[in-house]
Amino acid sequence: MENNEELKDGNLNNRGKIIPVNIEEQMKTSYIDYSMSVIVGRALPDVRDGFKPVHRRVLYGMSELGNYSNKPYKKSARIVGEVMGKYHPHGDASIYDTMVRMAQEWNMRYTLVDGQGNFGSQDGDPPAAMRYTEVRMQKLAEAMLDDIEKETVDFQLNFDDSLKEPTVLPTRIPQLLVNGASGIAVGMATNMMPHNLSEVIDACVAYIDDKEISIDDLTKHVKGPDFPTGGIIYGFEGVKAALHTGRGRVVLRGRVNVETGKNGREKIVIYETPYQVNRDQLTSKIGELINEKLIEGISDVNNESNKEGTRVVVELKKDVVAQVVINQLYKQTDLQTSYGINNVAIVKGRPKILNLKDLIREFIEFRHEVVIRRTRYELRKAEERAHILEGYIIALDNLDAVIKLIRESSTPNIAQEGLISNFGMTEIQAKAVLELRLQRLTGMEIDKIREEHAEIMKLIERLKEILATESLRFQIIKDELAEIKEKFGDERRTEITYLDDEISMLDLIEEEDVVVTISHLGYIKRTSATEYRQQRRGGRGAKGSSTRQEDYIEHLFVASTHHTLLFFTEKGKCFWLPVYQIPEGDKTSKGRAIQNLVQIPPDDKVRAIIDVKDFKDEEYLKSHYIVLCTKKGIIKKTDLEDFSRPRQSGINAINILEGDQLLAARLTDGNCEIMMAVKSGRAIRFPEEKVRSTGRGGIGVAGIEVDDENDEVVGLVCVNREDKSKTILVVSEKGYGKRTSLDDAETGEANYRITNRGGKGVKTINVTPKTGGLVGLLDVTEKEDLMITCVSGVTIRMSVASVSEQGRATQGVKLIRVDEDDAIAAITQLDEKEEEVEGVIEGDVNDIAAEGIAPDTASDISETPEDNTTESTDNQ
Known part of the structure; x- marks a missing residue:
């Protein structure tokens, strides 16, 4: 009875401790906790190493057992027991299934486990039981565990707090992209496709080189998924969507x-x-x-x-x-199957959808953190060792005194205190000296201690430099990635085919040479080079373009339809345009405004164009440069690679100072001599090395002195110093011109002497009121043709060989008749030499007459003695 009363009293006392809970809220909270546990701790991979916990634990368990690729196989049951008992408190079937899949070459693009025995087949046959099969790690998996002992990653307690396990592996492999992942969590799922290791590493290196790289540029490296069973990806749009957004669909055919x-x-x-x-x-x-x-x-x-x-x-x-x-x-x-791509991974503890750039960025940031932590660990260990070696050196420098002190000490503690007080050693150094074996006191061993100390001091200096310099750390990452690519990279297995509506326009465009013309007011067109036929020197010329009365042809050159044009504006910006996208027109059509094709601001104007063959060839990009010059004589050199990533809004190529304008741009291979000429008739020649390569945003350096307000730079040429076939061709406003070799063939002396940049230069043409100012200079060969365009739009094409070769300071011969109210606007060379035709054919005469220009069929013109007057004056 008393007991019952006590129980009653107890219930009364506990009644105040019962907290009423809303069951709906309790279920919601509990389910969220459960779902987050499944999402983070079971079903979704970590973006850093690309593993779910079970995969990570299997590989870590194998490494703890020493189950490496160069060691004997171990029974699968032993690995499963190790992992289950120490790190993964779940069923043995889940662990074994994970390990089996990592060994199946038809499931994993790059297998991580080397299996011996029956591991199933692509026909659906199950693997043998774990007691029959054996495993060990693949070398690729070992690269995912490299440096784990160097405090590169955080460790956490296992399920019973008896051991520690890594939260992530310090992988050198971009595992998530390379092998993909699939998993169904609560309320979300992931399905990531495998990719080619070589392509992914190339994309990682490209990202390191340019953190602002676009996804389109990254897809030049990562073409798309690469499946272990090969096949053909049928259509690219779904793959492209996945690379850009993290969600897409890939159709795969056998x-x-x-x-x-x-x-x-x-x-x-x-x-x-x-x-x-x-x-x-x-x-x-x-x-x-x-x-x-x-x-x-x-x-x-x-x-x-x-x-x-x-x-x-x-x-x-x-x-x-x-x-x-x-x-x-x-x-x-x-035989044709589609896969939904859903790139969901755990980023900083939260699930997130990731595109290609996100995945690469997260991996590189993780590798950067690993390199920093590894370097700090190595530095600490090196400094600890250096500290002990310094103690050894103190003892060796005072060997007799140290031995005497130790012999006279009654206990090790007294000896240790004596070393500390008498020789300034630390406790660690004193202890190490006391533990030093007598054999280390031989002459050879003493030298080894000193050598080791010198080497370790160099190592410490190097490690401190790495920690202080971000570029060095990223270079280490690149070097390690290159090593992985060399060891494990292979060819793509899966082919990509495009649907009819996905075929690149470039594949449909026939490759041919076209003449591209740009007018003063910014109208552009391309015309087949065969429409321009050759005339003899001194002829009247044919109508090259129909322009407005105040307009005229300013740029004219030949390019292939498969090339890309770089447009440089007078304000120093650069824009891209594939040649095949330029509207086609006949020889007399006006063309289309550049602003309709390229986003050039209304207050800017194209001043120079460069024809680039291939932006995909890395060797070509790294071995070529863009040389720019302004009207005020400034010159600048930049790597072509800096211009290889197109942007619709353009990029800054050079920083133009107030009152100046960009004049010309040239493509060089780094082994050229640069010549600049000014309107007053002077030219300068200097080696390309005198202009060091700088970034796109730089101002440049002085190329030639322009001291007169009315004077300005009119031309820039870059001649390869190995090419002896080139001559310098100059043309004046009134149609006079000539060719001069860079160096005299007989004497070997330079006609244009090589100087430092920034000087006044020497006379390149004798400028008189009859010749008018210099309008341009070109580096030409006799196999080329010269095309001259007047302000009025009249164009003449002639052989370069028909232009006589004369001395540097002469005024030249008449190349084209120019009316009093007309002048030469532009000169350019054409690579392909056509069969020479005398005069103007009848059709062209009619065309010219229709434009109000009197036809002139004279094939040549007599030269007065005045035309051939030479001067020896040297404007030094």
Whole structure:
């Protein structure tokens, strides 16, 4: 009875401790906790090392057991027991299934476990039990655990707080992109495709070189998913969407061949199936379609696959068109399969959708953190060792006294205190000296101690430099990635084909040379080079373009339709335009305003154009430079690679000072001599090395002195110093011109002496009121043609060989008749030399007459003695 009363009293006392809870809120909170546990701790991979906890624990458990690639295999059951007992308190089946999948070469693009025994097959056969199979790590997996002992990652307590396990592996491999991942969490899922290791590493290096790189530029390296079973990606738009947004769809087809059997009948051989397609199920499905007569023309189907590879043979009936059956197989079977791409991973403890650039950025930032932590660890260890070695050196420098002190000390503690007080050692140094073996006191060992100390001091200096310099750390990351690519990189297995609406325009454009013309008011067009035929020197010329009365042709050059043009404006900006995108027009059409094709501001104007062959060739980009010059004589050199990433809004190529304008741009290979000429007739020649390469935003340096307000730079040429076939061609406003060699062929003396940049230069043409000022200079060969354009729009084409070669200070000969109210506007050379034609053909005469210009069929013009007057004056 008393006990019952006590219980009652107890219930009364506890009544105040019962807290009423809303069951809906409690369920919501509990379910959120459960879902986050599944999302973060089970189903989704970490963006840094690309692993879920079970994968990470399997590899870490194998490394703790010393189950490396150069050691004997260990029973799978032993690995599973180790992982389950120490790190992963779940069923043994989940651990073993994870380990098996990491060993299956048809599931993993790059396997991480080396399995021995029956690990299943692509036909759906299950693996043998764990007691029968054996495993060890692949070398690639070892690279994911490199430096884990150097405090590169954080460790956490395991499930029972008895051991520690890594929260992430310090991987050198961009594992998440390379092998992909799939998992279903609560309320979200991930399905990431595998990619090619070599391509991903190239993209990582490109990102390190330019953190602002666009996803389009990254896709030049990472073409798309690369599946372990090969196949053909059919259509690129879904892949492109996934690379840009993290979500997309990839359609994958198996590869087939059509063979002819001994009986003369054709058979379709499937030798690559889509990713994760069961070959036996595919064969059964084809058999069902045959039985149900949904596919006609197949007599038999058989799966002949073995360890050598996939071979599913589809026998065809007589006179059946193989391609029709192939298309039906793509449509009705898993020979064509689609995969939804959903790039969800854990970033800083939260699930996030990631595009290609996000994935690469997160990996590189993680590697950067690993390099910093590793370097700090190595520095600490090096300093600790250096400290002990310094104690050794103190002892060796005072060897007799140290030995005497130790012998006279009654206990080790007294000896230690004596070393500290008498020789200034620290406790650590004194302890190390006391533990020093007597054999280290031999002469050779003493030298080794001093050498080790010198080396470790160099190492400490190097490690401190790495910690202080970000560029060095990123270079280490690049070097390590290059090493991984060399060791484990391979060729792409999966081919990418484009649908009809995805084919690049470049593939449809016939490659041919075209003449590109740009007028003073900014109208551009391209015309086939064959429309311009050659005339003799001194002729009247043919009408080259129909322009407004106040307009005239300012730029005229030849380029291939597959090349890209770089437009440089007078304010120093650069824009891109593929040649094939320039509207085509005939010789007399006006063209189209550049502003309609390129986003050039209304208050800016194109001043120079460079024709670039290939922006995809890395060697070409790294070995070429853009040389820019302004009207006030400033010159600047920049790596071509800095211009390889197009932007619609353009980029800054040079910082133009007030009152100046960009005049010209040239492409060089770094082994040229630069010449600049001014309107007053002076020219300067100096080596390209005198202008060091600077970034796009720089101002440049002085190239030639322009001291007169009315004077300005009119031309820039960059001549390869190995090329002896080039001569310098100059043309004046009134149509006078000549050629002069850089160096005298007989004496070897320089006609244009090589000087430092920034000087006045020497006379390159004798400027008189009759010749007018200098309008341009070109470096030409006799095999080329010269095209001269007047302000009025009249154009003449002639052979460079017909222009006489004269001394540097002469005024030259008349190349084209220029009316009193007209002047030469532009000169350019054409690479291809056409067959010479005298005079003007009848059709052109009519065209010219229609424009109000009197035809002149004179093929040559007599030269007065005045025309050939030479001067020896040297404007030094």
